[in-house]
Amino acid sequence: xxxxxxxxxxxxxxxxxxxxxxxxxxxxxxxxxxxxxxxxxxxxxxxxxxxxxxxxxxxxxxxxxxxxxxxxxxxxxxxxxxxxxxxxxxxxxxxxxxxxxxxxxxxxxxxxxxxxxxxxxxxxxxxxxxxxxxxxxxxxxxxxxxxxxxxxxxxxxxxxxxxxxxxxxxxxxxxxxxxxxxxxxxxxxxxxxxxxxxxxxxxxxxxxxxxxxxxxxxxxxxxxxxxxxxxxxxxxxxxxxxxxxxxxxxxxxxxxxxxxxxxxxxxxxxxxxxxxxxxxxxxxxxxxxxxx
Amino acid sequence: xxxxxxxxxxxxxxxxxxxxxxxxxxxxxxxxxxxxxxxxxxxxxxxxxxxxxxxxxxxxxxxxxxxxxxxxxxxxxxxxxxxxxxxxxxxxxxxxxxxxxxxxxxxxxxxxxxxxxxxxxxxxxxxxxxxxxxxxxxxxxxxxxxxxxxxxxxxxxxxxxxxxxxxxxxxxxxxxxxxxxxxxxxxxxxxxxxxxxxxxxxxxxxxxxxxxxxxxxxxxxxxxxxxxxxxxxxxxxxxxxxxxxxxxxxxxxxxxxxxxxxxxxxxxxxxxxxxxxxxxxxxxxxxxxxxxxxxxxxxxxxxxxxxxxxxxxxxxxxxxxxxxxxxxxxxxxxxxxxxxxxxxxxxxxxxxxx
Numbered sequence: 140x141x142x143x144x145x146x147x148x149x150x151x152x153x154x155x156x157x158x159x160x161x162x163x164x165x166x167x168x169x170x171x172x173x174x175x176x177x178x179x180x181x182x183x184x185x186x187x188x189x190x191x192x193x194x195x196x197x198x199x200x201x202x203x204x205x206x207x208x209x210x211x212x213x214x215x216x217x218x219x220x221x222x223x224x225x226x227x228x229x230x231x232x233x234x235x236x237x238x239x240x241x242x243x244x245x246x247x248x249x250x251x252x253x254x255x256x257x258x259x260x261x262x263x264x265x266x267x268x269x270x271x272x273x274x275x276x277x278x279x280x281x282x283x284x285x286x287x288x289x290x291x292x293x294x295x296x297x298x299x300x301x302x303x304x305x306x307x308x309x310x311x312x313x314x315x316x317x318x319x320x321x322x323x324x325x326x327x328x329x330x331x332x333x334x335x336x337x338x339x340x341x342x343x344x345x346x347x348x349x350x351x352x353x354x355x356x357x358x359x360x361x362x363x364x365x366x367x368x369x370x371x372x373x374x375x376x377x378x379x380x381x382x383x384x385x386x387x388x389x390x391x392x393x394x395x396x397x398x399x400x401x402x403x404x405x406x407x408x409x410x411x412x413x414x415x416x417x418x419x420x421x422x423x424x425x426x427x428x429x430x431x
Numbered sequence: 432x433x434x435x436x437x438x439x440x441x442x443x444x445x446x447x448x449x450x451x452x453x454x455x456x457x458x459x460x461x462x463x464x465x466x467x468x469x470x471x472x473x474x475x476x477x478x479x480x481x482x483x484x485x486x487x488x489x490x491x492x493x494x495x496x497x498x499x500x501x502x503x504x505x506x507x508x509x510x511x512x513x514x515x516x517x518x519x520x521x522x523x524x525x526x527x528x529x530x531x532x533x534x535x536x537x538x539x540x541x542x543x544x545x546x547x548x549x550x551x552x553x554x555x556x557x558x559x560x561x562x563x564x565x566x567x568x569x570x571x572x573x574x575x576x577x578x579x580x581x582x583x584x585x586x587x588x589x590x591x592x593x594x595x596x597x598x599x600x601x602x603x604x605x606x607x608x609x610x611x612x613x614x615x616x617x618x619x620x621x622x623x624x625x626x627x628x629x630x631x632x633x634x635x636x637x638x639x640x641x642x643x644x645x646x647x648x649x650x651x652x653x654x655x656x657x658x659x660x661x662x663x664x665x666x667x668x669x670x671x672x673x674x675x676x677x678x679x680x681x682x683x684x685x686x687x688x689x690x691x692x693x694x695x696x697x698x699x700x701x702x703x704x705x706x707x708x709x710x711x712x713x714x715x716x717x718x719x720x721x722x723x724x725x726x727x728x729x730x731x732x733x734x735x736x737x738x739x740x741x742x743x744x745x746x747x748x749x750x751x752x753x754x755x756x757x758x759x760x761x762x763x764x765x766x767x768x769x770x771x772x773x774x775x776x777x778x779x780x781x782x783x784x785x
Contacts, residue, residue, distance in 0.1 A: 173557060221756055228763035230557075231496065235716050238709055239755035246748040363564070363705065370561045399592045401614070405572035408565035415562055416550050 144275025145396040146389065151280035151349060153388020154287035158342040159365030160372070160380035161294060162335035168311040168375035169331045172230060175237040176217060178362015179244035180336050184210045184343030185353050186248060189257055199262035207340040214336025215329050222332075223325065241359075248355040256354045259347040283345045290338065291381045298377060303330060311375065364391075364404075367411050373424025382422060387411075442641045445724040449637065453630040460626065468738070476734050477629025478504075478691035481636045483714040483730040484723055485683035488640055490712065491721035492649065493676035494656030495552070496560040498708050499567030503681040504688035505703035506543050507536030509574055511689025512617045512698065516610045517581040519621065529623040533632065533689045540685020541678050543570075548677040552670060567708055574700040575614050582607030616699035617692065624694040632690055633727075636683050641723060643679060652676050717758060 159181060166174045187206035191197045197205065221240050225233045263282035298304035306327045309317040318324050346361060347353050364387060372383025387407060394406040420426050435443075456473065459465050486500045511532035522528050551562050578589040578596060582603040589601055591613050598609040611617045643649050651672045654662040663669050692698050711730075718729025736754070740747035761767060 167557075173560070221760070224760050225763055227765065228759075231490070231716055231720070232759050232763050234496075235713055236756055236759040238713065239752050239759065242748060242752035242755065246745075246752060250745055250749065363568075367561060367565060370558065374557070399576075401576050402572055402592060405569040408568050411565050412551075412562050415554060415558055419554050419558060 141275075141396075145392050147274070147276045147280050149389035149392025150385065151277075151283045151388070152392060153368075153385040154283045155342055155346050155349065155384075156361065156365045156368045156388050157287050157381045157384025158290055158338055158345070159361060160369040160384045161290065161377060162338040162342070163366050164369040164372075164374055164377065164380040165294075165307070165331050166335045167369065169307055170222065170328050172222065172233045173237065173366070174335075175234070175362070176240035176244060177335065177339055178358035178360075178365070179241050179248075180210055180214060180217075180339040180358070181343035181346065181362060182248060182353075182355060182358035183213060183244060184340030185259065185347040185357060186252055186257070187340070188262065188344045189259055189347070189353055192260060192262075203262060203341065203344050206344060207337045210336040210340035210343075211333045214332040214339070218329055218332040223328075245355050245359075252355065254354065256352040259351050259353045261348040261351065262344055263348050279345070279348045283349065286341060286345065287381070287384075290341070291377070294334075295377055303327070307331060360404075364407065367408065370421055371411050371414055373421030376421075376423045376425070379421060379423035386422075438645060441724065442645070445637060445641070445727065446634065448724065449630075449633060449727060453626075457626065457630075468741075472735065472738060473626040474624045474629050474694040475691060476731055477626070477633050478687040478694075479711065479714065479730045479734050480633050480727050481683055481687035481690070482711045483718065483726040484633075484636050484640050485680040485687070486711050487715045487718070487721065487723060487726045488643070488676050488680045488683075490715055491719075491726075492644055492656065493652050493673055495673065495677070496557070497563040497677075497680075498560050498705070498712070499563035499565070499570075500680075500684055500711050501703040501705070501707035502563075502567035502570035503540040503544060503684035504691065504707070505570050505574060505700060507533075507540040507685025507688030508692030508698060508703065509577070509611060509617060509688075509700070510539040510685070511536035512620055512692045513579055513581075513586070513610050515623055515689075515693055516608065516620065517586055525621070525623045526628075529628055529690075529693060532623070532693060533686045536689030536692075537682040537686040540688065541682035543685075544678045544681025545674070548674050548681075552673045552677060564705065564708075567703075567705060571700050571704055574611075577611050578609075578613050579611040580607050580609045616697060616702075618697045620693060620696055620698065622694060622696065624690050629690060632686060636686070637723065637727075639679070639683070643675075644723070648672065648675060713755065717755075717762075 159177065163174065163177055166172065166177070184206045187209045188202045191202040191205045192199065217240055221236050222233060225236060261279055263279045265278045267276065267278050267281070298307060306317065306322045307330070309320065309322055310324055310327045314324050317327075342361075342365075343358065347357070365384060368383040368387040369380045370383070371387060372379030372381070390410055391403050391407050395403040398406060414422065418424075456465075460470060460473070482500065482504060486497065489495050489497045489500075514535040515528045515532040518528050518531065522531070547563075547566050551559060551566070554562060576591045578591050578598060578601060580587045580598060580601040580603050583606055584604070587601040587603055587607075589596060596613075598612055601607070601609070603609075609618065644653075651662070651667050652675065654665075654667055655669050655672050659669055688703070710733075714729040714733050715726055717733060718727070719725030737747055737751050740750055743750065
């Protein structure tokens, strides 16, 4: 029974990672950049939801929507101000700029909300049937897993069926050719950032609902881990991000429970290294042959 | 006088510049005109110059993005601290112990770099970045579990996987001294580092790195960076040269770590986390990829900037972040570059690394 409780917490944690990793993977797939500020957008999402619930007294669902809206705008603004001028620059320049944005968001949050942890009221708290909760399954876990699956399916459909999704796939393969076919590349990239940031807001709210505390650096570690999850599953691949996030969460929970709390992170990263050495493109990543 | 090559001139200017800066700051320090805060910056600046120069060898010269450079610094720092502390009775001279600590730190970091490098350098680009990031986190967590003490019978090392153990589990005799206390980090370190030692280390690093770059090996490393396939086709052993750059860089980072670690009374392993790696990467990128003197200046200026902004308190990191973004935007602005290009006539061989 204890095993199931660890498994459930792992799946729930993994689902949060998966949602963040989806945002990472989409941005990487199209803009080919490691957006290190993604983790901090999660934190902003958490704070917006917190403020809207405790100061404005809005209901949970409305707060989540508000936080998604703010993060979407934030994501598009960041992209437009900081990343768009660097389209032609080296990937390292974009990486450093993303780190600058990450510092900026963390320190701005610290100025606005202070360093003292905020107690986050769970948005997904409802009574569970006795038989289920005795297994260690919390209502937050159920909501997290459910929203992760819904998001995954919606995103897959969006990318494969809609015109915008098609444009995204075209851009990720060849920006120049996509532009020649009449696709507005800049708009497509902005759209990707908007979607990624909205997902980050949801992830932030779910993360805080699971852990109940919120500080300006809340997003950094989950951000890094979700990034490894995206790489683990094969970066650029949507099902890969889902699988990677889920596996990472389960490995982390199991390592915490059965091996060592202190070394849980180290074990997660060690597994990542081993996977990359055996399969350098990640679990579901496609190997792209090198052109000479 | 024989005419010197441009690169040789730049190298000599770098040595001279560093020496001049050292002489000026050293005499200011002796005259007592530096504040306490400024005095406390000197050794860290030297360590971070070495870090930046060594990371530049990997990122700028070898062309691999490494996000775990602080991991090597951490290995060097803690192995150096253990060396210096455990030899306290055997070798009374602090300077000798410092040199030994730096050497041991460099060797340990080099071995770690080799172990990490052999499998990891098969990966490319962003995958290499993520693995080095992961490695940095693993090192941090492993050192967090380490308990080391020293008594008359020698070193006692304990690996605290469960998180339950403490220094008493080392079963040392009365004279035993705890050096690393798990999550509390290294404690009770005797400060051995000095600004002079820092200067010597910076100079040694510069001599090693600049000579490596200008040598046949260095040209091979840069050839691999510029076009791996072309380099391979003319018979350059890609893995070997990437590994040379990676291990040299790790060893220097270890030496920098030992110098840094022995500058404080206590040291936490979280001091060398992902943010530290990123900080050094920022020094390298803003100093100029592949430019060694750029790294020296980048590390110095960017170390001092947030410290000097301390009076602005909460706003300092915010300003630092904005400056970082603006500098990146400005240096990559095509219009600005074109304007500068017209003002400053292009030097011959401006693409060469100086």
